[in-house]
Amino acid sequence: MDQDQQLRNLRDFLLVYNRMTEICFQRCTRNFNYRNLTMDEEHCVDSCAGKLIRTNHRLMATYVQLMPRMMQRRMEEIEKKAAENAMQAEAAGSLAPEIPPAITPTPGPIESARTATDDVQVSPTDT
Numbered sequence: 001m002d003q004d005q006q007l008r009n010l011r012d013f014l015l016v017y018n019r020m021t022e023i024c025f026q027r028c029t030r031n032f033n034y035r036n037l038t039m040d041e042e043h044c045v046d047s048c049a050g051k052l053i054r055t056n057h058r059l060m061a062t063y064v065q066l067m068p069r070m071m072q073r074r075m076e077e078i079e080k081k082a083a084e085n086a087m088q089a090e091a092a093g094s095l096a097p098e099i100p101p102a103i104t105p106t107p108g109p110i111e112s113a114r115t116a117t118d119d120v121q122v123s124p125t126d127t
Contacts, residue, residue, distance in 0.1 A: 016056060024048035 028044035029037075037045065 020049060020052045023052065 024045050027048055028041050030041065031038060
């Protein structure tokens with residue numbers, strides 16, 4: 001696993017852990033007079049954390065099972081779209097007017113005047 005993937009996994013884990021801690025703290029902690037948890041609070045935290053961990057594991061297992069099917073569907077949709085685009089491009093290409101072969105440009109008036117005077121030879125007696 002590359003370092004970016006490891007960082008994403010750590011971030012995801014910390015987000016889940018922090019959310020679980022907040023939920024269980026809000027549900028279970030009632031008395032702030034003591035430094036330690038009471039037996040009821042400790043039991044509540046154990047139950048809460050266990051329930052959230054089991055739920056997370058079930059969700060991940062379901063995700064792992066469904067992910068290949070989702071990817072397969074997505075690939076089929078992409079291939080279908082590519083085939084449709086290819087057919088549309090082919091149909092557009094056959095309906096498009098044919099482009100005539102490249103035409104060489106004719107010289108403009110300035111260029112034609114220049115070439116016409118270049119061909120005329122001036123003798124010293126003419127001037």
